[in-house]
Amino acid sequence: MKALKQRIMQDGKCLEGGILKVDSFINHQMDPALMMEMAKELAERFNGIAIDKVITVEASGIAPAIMVAYLLNVPVVFAKKKVPSTMEGILKSEVFSFTKSRSYTICLSDKFLRKGERCLFIDDFLANGNAAAGILDLTGQAGAEIVGMGFLIEKGFQKGGSMLRSKGIKVESLAIIESLDNCEIRIKD
Amino acid sequence: MKALKQRIMQDGKCLEGGILKVDSFINHQMDPALMMEMAKELAERFNGIAIDKVITVEASGIAPAIMVAYLLNVPVVFAKKKVPSTMEGILKSEVFSFTKSRSYTICLSDKFLRKGERCLFIDDFLANGNAAAGILDLTGQAGAEIVGMGFLIEKGFQKGGSMLRSKGIKVESLAIIESLDNCEIRIKD
Numbered sequence: 001m002k003a004l005k006q007r008i009m010q011d012g013k014c015l016e017g018g019i020l021k022v023d024s025f026i027n028h029q030m031d032p033a034l035m036m037e038m039a040k041e042l043a044e045r046f047n048g049i050a051i052d053k054v055i056t057v058e059a060s061g062i063a064p065a066i067m068v069a070y071l072l073n074v075p076v077v078f079a080k081k082k083v084p085s086t087m088e089g090i091l092k093s094e095v096f097s098f099t100k101s102r103s104y105t106i107c108l109s110d111k112f113l114r115k116g117e118r119c120l121f122i123d124d125f126l127a128n129g130n131a132a133a134g135i136l137d138l139t140g141q142a143g144a145e146i147v148g149m150g151f152l153i154e155k156g157f158q159k160g161g162s163m164l165r166s167k168g169i170k171v172e173s174l175a176i177i178e179s180l181d182n183c184e185i186r187i188k189d
Numbered sequence: 190m191k192a193l194k195q196r197i198m199q200d201g202k203c204l205e206g207g208i209l210k211v212d213s214f215i216n217h218q219m220d221p222a223l224m225m226e227m228a229k230e231l232a233e234r235f236n237g238i239a240i241d242k243v244i245t246v247e248a249s250g251i252a253p254a255i256m257v258a259y260l261l262n263v264p265v266v267f268a269k270k271k272v273p274s275t276m277e278g279i280l281k282s283e284v285f286s287f288t289k290s291r292s293y294t295i296c297l298s299d300k301f302l303r304k305g306e307r308c309l310f311i312d313d314f315l316a317n318g319n320a321a322a323g324i325l326d327l328t329g330q331a332g333a334e335i336v337g338m339g340f341l342i343e344k345g346f347q348k349g350g351s352m353l354r355s356k357g358i359k360v361e362s363l364a365i366i367e368s369l370d371n372c373e374i375r376i377k378d
Contacts, residue, residue, distance in 0.1 A: 021275055028276075029266040029301040032259035058248035059267065066252040067259075070221035077218040078248065085289070086210055087217075100274070112218040 001041050001174040003034060004152065005187050008175055014183040018155075019099065026152060027060035027124055038174055039067030042122065042150040045172040046072075049147055052117045053077060055139070057106055057131050064152055065122040072120070077113065079106040079138065093137040095130050106134050108142075115143035126151040126173060129160025136167075153177065156188060190230050190363040192223060193341065194376050197364055203372040207344075208288065215341060216249035216313055227363055228256030231311065231339040234361040235261075238336055241306045242266060244328070246295055246320050253341055254311040261309070266302065268295040268327065282326040284319050295323045297331075304332035315340040315362060318349025325356075342366065345377060 013021040025031040042064070054076040056065035062078055069076035081104050083090060089110035096103045113119070121135050132149055139146050146169060154161050154173030157180075164171045176188040202210040214220040231253070243265040245254035251267055258265035270293050272279060278299035285292045302308070310324050321338060328335050335358060343350050343362030346369075353360045365377040 015275060019275060023275075023298065024301070025264075028269070028273075028298060029264050030255060030258070031264060032255050033262065035255060036259055059251060059269070062248060062251040063255040066219060066221050066224060066255065069219070070225055070256075073222065075214075075218050075220060080217070080248070084217075086204060086208060087212075109212065109217060112213070 001038065003037055004175045007031075007034060008153070008177075008185060008187060012185055014180050014185050016183070018157075018180045020153070020155070020177060020180060020185065022153065030063055032063075035063050036067055038152055039064055039071055041174055042068050042172060043071040046120055046148050046150065046170075049120075049170075050118055051120045051147060053113075053119050054122055055079070055108075055113070055119045055135060056122050057081070057135065060125075061123040064124060068120070068122050068150065075112075077108060079108045079135065081106060083107050091138045091141045093134040093141075095134040097130065098128055106131070106138065108138050110142055113139065113142040113144050117142075117144040118147045119144055121146055121149040122151075123149075124152045126154040126160045126164075126171070127158045129158075129163045132160060132164055148172065155180075190227065192226055193364045196220075196223060197342070197366075197374060197376060201374055203369050203374050205372070207346075207369045209342070209344070209366060209369060209374065211342065219252055221252075224252050225256055227341055228253055228260055230363055231257050231361060232260040235309055235337050235339065235359070238309075238359070239307055240309045240336060242302075242308050243311055244268070244302070244308045244324060245311050246270070246324065249314075250312040253313060257309070257311050257339065264301075266297060268297045268324065270295060272296050280327045280330045282323040282330075284323040286319065287317050295320070295327065297327050299331055302328065302331040302333050306331075306333040307336045308333055310335055310338040311340075312338075313341045315343040315349045315353075315360070316347045318347075318352045321349060321353055337361065344369075
């Protein structure tokens, strides 16, 4: 998606260790007009697929997910990273974050993920695919189905994309980063 | 706001200890069409006030905040509850959560909250006003200004609303809960 790629080249920053910082427009400060354009593009790419629900993980998945769900006119549920004291029927999965070098638990109430529901997973980043794998685990526990996964930015040099596509999942990413070597951002055309 | 009040009466649940559970449409599963209607109503209530930025706190503030910011055509920044390793120029404030009986730190990069910026704070709930007070602290540290605060649901029987209004802040809430006594939800007309 051209507008996103241009914005990454203009405002993205590459830090040591293969970190792409997009906190001025995606995951700390957010540009809502760009977010809506990205949501439209994702909704378009999953056009024609029956979708009952959008699913995401807090916190930075929520903004793109609510907009995609708004456009698709379906509910959206976000997995939480802390188990709320008032949650019933908890589905849990363990996720390892390479960026943060630690594991965390994601959880969802089984009231909001039902057997047979066709879910579209939306998140800001796809890197090693650990959050996505956690969501596959949760939907599997519930007997729900992931019919697609949409990401704003995919780190093409990490293994998440190939791992998910090799499972036959339709994965769409609006910008695929080819390399962050030497702190230079290279995006796939 | 009529649609929200009806939805609370229909789908909200009251738990022991004055907890109003709206996790089927506001803060776990979300109804995006209702969220957009609520955002439109909030944007309308702050119409005519110059606003540079929307500010919120992760995670359940993000959905209403991104939609209000989209309608107002301004950026939105969300305060984080964990300090990211890559954050620079960190502004911090301590917030006590009565619901969770513990304190947590909210933080923002000073890159995204500048001196003189006129900010609208948006959040899902106003109860004791502790998150709001934390945001006032952060904006104060940055030399920015809070020109209004908008909430989906206010617990009118807790002190946040009067505390904020007594400071002269324009506070708008789309539904004000008068009482949850005896696990019965009573909403102000």
